[in-house]
Amino acid sequence: MVSALGATLSKSDLLSLYRQMFVIRRTEEHLVRAHQGGLIPGACHTYVGQEAVAAGVCAHLRPDDMIFSTHRGHGHALAKGVSPRALMAELFGRSTGVSEGRGGSMHLFSPEIGLMGTSGIVGPSILMAAGAGYAFRLNGTDRVSAAFFGDGASNNGAFHEGINMAAIWDLPVLFVCENNMYATEVPFAAVSRNTSVADRAAAYGLPSVSVDGNDVQAVYEAAREAVRRARAGEGPTLLECKTYRTRSHAEGMRDAGYRTADEVESWKGRSPITRLKEYLLAEGVANEDDCARIETEVELEVEEARQFAAAGPYPDPSTVLDHVYSS
DSSP states (O other): OBOOTTOOOOHHHHHHHHHHHHHHHHHHHHHHHHHHTTOSOSOOOOOTTOHHHHHHHHTTOOTTSEEEOOSSOHHHHHHHTOOHHHHHHHHTTOTTSTTTTSSOTTOOOBGGGTBOOOOSSSSHHHHHHHHHHHHHHHHTOOOOEEEEEEGGGGGSHHHHHHHHHHHHTTOOEEEEEEEOSEETTEEHHHHOSOOOSGGGGGGGTOOEEEEETTOHHHHHHHHHHHHHHHHTTOOOEEEEEEOOOOSOSSTTSOOSSSSOHHHHHHHHTTOHHHHHHHHHHHTTSSOHHHHHHHHHHHHHHHHHHHHHHHHSOOOOGGGTTTTOOOO
16 A cells, blocks of 8 residues: 655645645534534535545546546535535535535535536446546547545446446546445445455556555545546556545444444544644644644635525525426
8 A cells, every 4th residue: 555645745735735635624524513403404424534535636637627426525526626615505405505405415516617426326436437538538638537436336336347448448537446444334344355446456457556545645646647647548547545434424323333433533543634734744844834824714714604505595496497307
């Protein structure tokens, strides 16, 4: 497994990654409290603990590149360019949300910035990203698509079909497996004899790399090479990011009985945000004032976003059939 703490990134790049991860974390923490207060209808799957993956991958993507996400997609949406305002308003069910209050937590869409949707169905992101990559190739562009999915999806038929198709046609796709060790509450080790998702790439003839998904620099470096390959027409890459969600599968669900409190606390100590901050300070790349300035800015931004979301109007019932199509 690759770790890159100590890799050479510029101060601006590192602080940008720190800010992005902090935005995701603070937004999710506000959403947790809102859900507990009954302000969010429906499910709420948070990305707490996995921030380095979305930040490290999306740092290399342009607005015209496409990403396809999962039920745990808030972090991907924010890293691709959705504002905390638009994200929080969507979960509050307000018309000012990114999907006009019609999608909620698991159906976030913003095609204008390349967010082609989050989905609670396991595995479709893999096939859709392959399809987008095929379209990019047919159109002769250098655009890239990325599929985010969990370890559970790697046992889905969509994984094998999508990876194989992308490999034989050299499609410009990043397959990003966020291996957080559990599919809902089922340990990955209980359903897979080989728990290395990266190893599976060899069967399809495409390169892969397994990285410490809580080391944002490792993710950043691996994603940079994968995106370079894709834009150059060299085909897809499978990127396995070994990480961990430190909250329950979804808010309101149990967080015990399938993993121990010691395990959760151990992973909290490996927070990607804390690790990057410790690196910045230890290496003299940034000082406490630099970090504090970012943290204060983000705190204010996310609090303002929460107020904006709560004040927004609900969708007008007369528009219920808008955006609904039939053949």
